[in-house]
Amino acid sequence: MSGIEILRGFHSEAEGFPRVLRAFTPWQYDAFPDTRFGLIVMHDGQNVFEHPQAARWPTWQANFALQRLMDEGRVGPWLIVAVDHGLGRFEDFSPWDEPRDAVKGRGDVYCRFLTEQLVPWARARYRLRDEPWWTATVGSSLGGLISLYLGLTRPDVFGRIAALSPSVMWGDDELFRRWTRHTGQWTKLYLDAGEKEGLARGAWDMPYGEKVRAFHQHLAGLGYGPHELHCWLEPEGVHSEADWQRRLPGALAWTLGT
Numbered sequence: 001m002s003g004i005e006i007l008r009g010f011h012s013e014a015e016g017f018p019r020v021l022r023a024f025t026p027w028q029y030d031a032f033p034d035t036r037f038g039l040i041v042m043h044d045g046q047n048v049f050e051h052p053q054a055a056r057w058p059t060w061q062a063n064f065a066l067q068r069l070m071d072e073g074r075v076g077p078w079l080i081v082a083v084d085h086g087l088g089r090f091e092d093f094s095p096w097d098e099p100r101d102a103v104k105g106r107g108d109v110y111c112r113f114l115t116e117q118l119v120p121w122a123r124a125r126y127r128l129r130d131e132p133w134w135t136a137t138v139g140s141s142l143g144g145l146i147s148l149y150l151g152l153t154r155p156d157v158f159g160r161i162a163a164l165s166p167s168v169m170w171g172d173d174e175l176f177r178r179w180t181r182h183t184g185q186w187t188k189l190y191l192d193a194g195e196k197e198g199l200a201r202g203a204w205d206m207p208y209g210e211k212v213r214a215f216h217q218h219l220a221g222l223g224y225g226p227h228e229l230h231c232w233l234e235p236e237g238v239h240s241e242a243d244w245q246r247r248l249p250g251a252l253a254w255t256l257g258t
Contacts, residue, residue, distance in 0.1 A: 004051050004063060012086070014112040020084035021118075022049060024063045025126070026070050028077055036127045038078040038134040038256070040066070041114060041158075043093065043143035045082030047241060058242050062138075065249045075256040078136075081122050083114070093142035095149045096171045100204050105171075107146050114150070115157050132159030133186050136255060140164040140244045148175060148189075155185035162190040162255040164244045165197060165208050165237075168215040176215065182223040189229045190255045191216050192247055194237025209233055230254050 007021040022045045029037060042048050042062060050061045062080055069075045085092050094105030114137075123130055137158045139147040144166025151161035152175075168175050193212035198205060216231035232250065237243050 004049050012113045013117055014109050015086065015106070017087060019086055019113075020045065022046075022051075022082045022084070023122075023126075024049060024066070024080040024082070026067050026077075026079065028070060029079060029127075032077070033127075035077050036129045038076065038136065039119065039122055039126075039128050040078055040080045040136045040138060040252075040256075041118065041122075042080055042082040042137070043085070043139035043146060044089070045084040048080070048082040058245055060241065060245045060248050062248060062252075065252055069249065069253055069256070074253050076258075078256060079126060079128075081118065083118065086110075090142060093139070093146040094170065095146065096174050098171050100172075101201060107149060110146065111150055111154065115154050119157060132157055133188075134159075136160035136162065138162040138164075138248075138251070138255070140166075141239065142167045142170065144168075145170055145175065148179075151187065151189060152179050152183065155183040155187055159186050160188045160255050162251045163192075164247055164251060165193045165239055166191065166212065166215075167206065167208075169206055169208075169211045173211075176218055179219070179222070187224075187228050188255055189219065189224065190232075190251050191230070192232040192234065192237075192251060194239070194243065195233040195235050197237050197239055199239055208239060209237075 005023045009018045010021050011018050048060050049063045050059050090103045091106045092110045094103050095107035096105045137147045144163030147161050147163045150158045193208040195209045197208040
């Protein structure tokens with residue numbers, strides 16, 4: 001049977017504090033014991049699954065979305081390990097500082113936790129494939145930014161990236177300056193946002209629709225083709241959990257598809 005397991009007190013060696021993990025296994029995991037699965041690492045784990053112990057509603061309903069896609073034969077065998085954010089969400093998901101929000105980024109340390117500890121742990125615990133094209137990461141907003149950063153810096157681990165409403169403008173467009181070439185690795189990159197989506201952060205604005213469109217054009221200019229890169233700008237989309245829940249099935253279908 002499908003199920004969600006919550007593991008509390010999972011000590012992050014790189015960060016020096018415990019985290020909460022939430023793992024979803026579809027019913028196929030038990031039904032087909034000889035099958036090896038792909039791994040999806042999701043951020044903001046407290047909001048990812050439709051479960052009584054979710055922290056915020058509406059959730060992404062990622063367990064329902066993945067199960068439906070697998071049952072319909074639209075994607076192969078995958079499971080999800082979701083990571084709750086830690087002592088400070090902005091700091092977790094910031095690969096660099098954002099002085100306009102007085103944020104000191106520790107995203108590099110969070111990425112070390114994911115690549116050096118979480119992924120090896122998951123591969124030891126579950127029947128997983130270990131190729132980067134069988135390892136995905138998914139997040140929204142700053143979780144989308146850190147997902148893209150993993151795609152840039154660790155394409156040897158994460159071959160599939162889904163970034164919903166990613167904060168690509170964070171740190172005064174630093175991601176544009178750092179992503180200067182095609183990584184040369186097998187990859188699939190999914191981007192989305194509301195066409196006119198935006199947030200005001202005090203004295204500065206975060207124009208998600210405009211910046212996600214520009215980042216898609218930036219990556220295309222570096223040689224990422226349509227088989228590797230996809231962008232969806234939803235006409236009425238806004239920056240909310242409900243919007244990410246609505247767009248997640250399409251994001252997973254493209255990102256996990258062949």
